[in-house]
Amino acid sequence: MLQDYISYVFENFRKRKMRSWLTMLGIFIGIAAVVALVSLGQGLQQFIDEQFEAFGTDKLIIQPKTGFAPPGSDVTTIELTSNDEWVVERTRGVIEATSFIMENVKVEFNEQIRFHQLFSIPTDEGKKLYDEINQFEVQDGRDVRKGDKFKVLVGIGFIEDDLFQPNIEVGDKIEINDIEFKVIGHYERIGNSGDDRTLVITEDAMREIFNVEERVDFILARAAKSEKPSNVAVRVEKELRNFRNLEEGKEDFVVQTSEDFIESFQNILLAVQLVLVGIAAISLLVGGIGITNTMYTAVLERTKEIGVMKAIGARNSDILKIFLLESGILGLAGGAIGVALGMGFSKLVEILVATTGNTFLKSTFSPYLIAGALLFAFLVGAISGVMPAIRASRLKPVDALRYE
């Protein structure tokens, strides 16, 4: 029975091809947007989860409160120093602490000038903690180590991504803020353009060569296994506040746990997704109204046909089913095209983003997303068709037969 209704419905689509396509257009744009946004969002989510899994949940990060400017830029007036690091390290529940510095520098090679970020890394016992958050392997050459002075480790961007003509090779000499350094190695590809274009030297070299005296830009601490990182964070905040003579609530620094980071990333991601999916939902609503409109037209057009079907034995419920099925299939077909387009679109975004050197964004298509999108499209169609279908089913056979 259902099968017969479906083939009848498809014959009607075939008869009104243009209108059916236009009606589906309204649905598939919305569904495509939802599928693309959710799959990219899930991909991003997965990337973030992986990052933080590697990062571990026992870390605390302490940074100056900088407003909108990144640490290390000239706008920053608030500074943390090695003394703050010492306070953090001495706080109960903290096992170890380390720090690093970031400078925006001028890089010169083969008479070309570019601006990049230079990081210091600790070469003492803090190196292990540092490596836990920066899990990047040296692919070629070697890591910087204690005593390296005019030696620099670079991101793979300098080696492969044509930042300079020609690309830099391990062993080349480059100038950082007019001081000559030797490139002793490079990292593997990390997948985002920021990290792949950084330069790394030892902390001692940073302080000596670039005259950074007491300043540190990031303090990194490890909480004891027996402690909850958030409790330790509260204690660190209190100790630092006392040390820096600040009132509660007026801190010029922030203490974050890895969990805070995960949470804030997830919140941002969720908010962005909600807004975008909300916009897509509006387009689905409009698409649904399009279906309602088309179905009203179809009911009018086929009034006589409805009369005939009733005369030869169709009950109200049969007519209702036929028209609901018709609008549902309009939605479903629109949804199927939308899913395909959405998947294509998010793949395209992935590829486009990858061309900028960011390979971390992988669109993920879970079967739930696809099945959910199709079901939703069918429901949008069916619900949009409810009013016209009820109208069709309630037509009186005599009146419908007389309709021209």
Add this chain to the structure above:
Amino acid sequence: MKNAIIKLDDVWKTYRMGNVKVNALRGLDLAIKEGEFVAIMGPSGSGKSTAVNMVGALDMPTKGKIYLENRDISKLSESDLAQIRGKKIGFIFQQFNLINTLSALENVALPMVFQGVSKEERIKRAKNILEMVGLGDRINHKPTELSGGQQQRVAIARALANNPEVVLADEPTGNLDSKTGETVISFLTNLNKKDKKTIILVTHDMNIAKHANRIEFLKDGTIVKSKKLRIGG
């Protein structure tokens, strides 16, 4: 009135047109016996169509009772009526009223869909009936690919799909040339004689009506004259 398959008992139908009430039927009494071939004639505006709608359970009277096989159907719900129509009455319309998106075979099978007949059975029966009306080689054609006479034969086949007791033909030859019309009428006569179907034929053409056993003349919503042509089938 033994053996009456359809009986209309003092049936009134009143339409409201703005503030004016129009009585399309005024106390119509009509009984049709099983196996009869009855023609209903009358000028336009005589209430012919309204009467046929009542007989075919397509419409409900404002007042009065309609019996189908001794059962009062004037108070049934639309869905129950649909079931009864589908099972007991086969309709043939002046404009054929086939569904253009469906093939001849699907059109004939459609009434069986609504009665829940299985697919194999439907196809088998629809093919048989189409062969019977001489369209065995046209079963996959759409109505628009068939001539008027062929379309009306498909419509006859559809009317017979659920093997109904009554076939109700409303001006079945109105859109056909006289020769094709004759063929259609001979089909109906055959159905009456061979298969003992009850035939109710609405027409304004005496040449067509004369094939019936009995002619009922309708005027101003009531029977004004009844004429028996032959006795028995």
